[in-house]
Amino acid sequence: MGWIYLILAGSFEVVGVTGINKVNKQKNWQSIAILVGGFCLSFFFLSQAMKTISMGTAYAVWTGIGTVGSALVGMFIYGESKEWRRVLFISMVLMAAIGLKFIS
Amino acid sequence: MNRNWILVLIAGFFEVAWVIGLKHAYNFWTWVGTIIAIYVSFDLLIRSSSRLPVGTVYAVFTGIGTAGTVIMEMLVFGEPFQWVKVLLILLLLIGVIGLKVVTKESEDNVGAEAEGK
Numbered sequence: 001m002g003w004i005y006l007i008l009a010g011s012f013e014v015v016g017v018t019g020i021n022k023v024n025k026q027k028n029w030q031s032i033a034i035l036v037g038g039f040c041l042s043f044f045f046l047s048q049a050m051k052t053i054s055m056g057t058a059y060a061v062w063t064g065i066g067t068v069g070s071a072l073v074g075m076f077i078y079g080e081s082k083e084w085r086r087v088l089f090i091s092m093v094l095m096a097a098i099g100l101k102f103i104s
Numbered sequence: 105m106n107r108n109w110i111l112v113l114i115a116g117f118f119e120v121a122w123v124i125g126l127k128h129a130y131n132f133w134t135w136v137g138t139i140i141a142i143y144v145s146f147d148l149l150i151r152s153s154s155r156l157p158v159g160t161v162y163a164v165f166t167g168i169g170t171a172g173t174v175i176m177e178m179l180v181f182g183e184p185f186q187w188v189k190v191l192l193i194l195l196l197l198i199g200v201i202g203l204k205v206v207t208k209e210s211e212d213n214v215g216a217e218a219e220g221k
Contacts, residue, residue, distance in 0.1 A: 089198075
């Protein structure tokens with residue numbers, strides 16, 4: 001269950017980051033709600049995940065999912081580049097996260 | 105050292121502080137401290153990344169956060185040291201930092217994305 005919480009925490013972090021981007025473009029209450037709601041849920045699920053997963057592993061994977069998720073949203077929704085170096089780094093993060101899952 | 109870089113370092117320390125709080129906070133005041141640490145780390149990060157190259161700021165910040173939590177859990181909270189775990193976290197960190205640095209280089213309009221953390 002801890003890993004499901006961790007994936008949820010990372011996904012809501014992506015929601016929060018999307019909120020930041022929206023607030024930077026246009027400051028209205030919807031954007032602020034996405035930002036605050038996303039990060040609150042993200043921190044909530046991260047604290048749940050850390051009940052069973054060690055702090056260092058949980059934090060690293062949370063950061064990883066957040067960064068990779070934002071990059072994937074950028075690539076598939078906002079048409080950012082899919083150049084090979086980005087794909088390489090994304091696969092490194094995913095492989096490391098899967099590895100950490102197996103040894104934990 | 106540039107004053108703004110000192111802000112990045114302090115942001116990194118507060119990042120480690122809230123991660124510890126999220127796992128170990130046990131009463132009202134430790135939770136209040138955790139929430140303040142989250143706020144301070146975000147605020148300092150956003151401030152410093154508006155004046156410094158965002159990709160580098162993010163790399164330093166994530167590096168401190170990740171290394172700091174791993175070191176603290178092993179030194180202070182009695183997690184066992186595992187080579188495989190440390191190497192995997194290092195691989196993950198290289199991936200995260202690489203992705204941020206490459207993204208900043210190739211896209212001019214996603215600065216805000218990197219400020220998300």
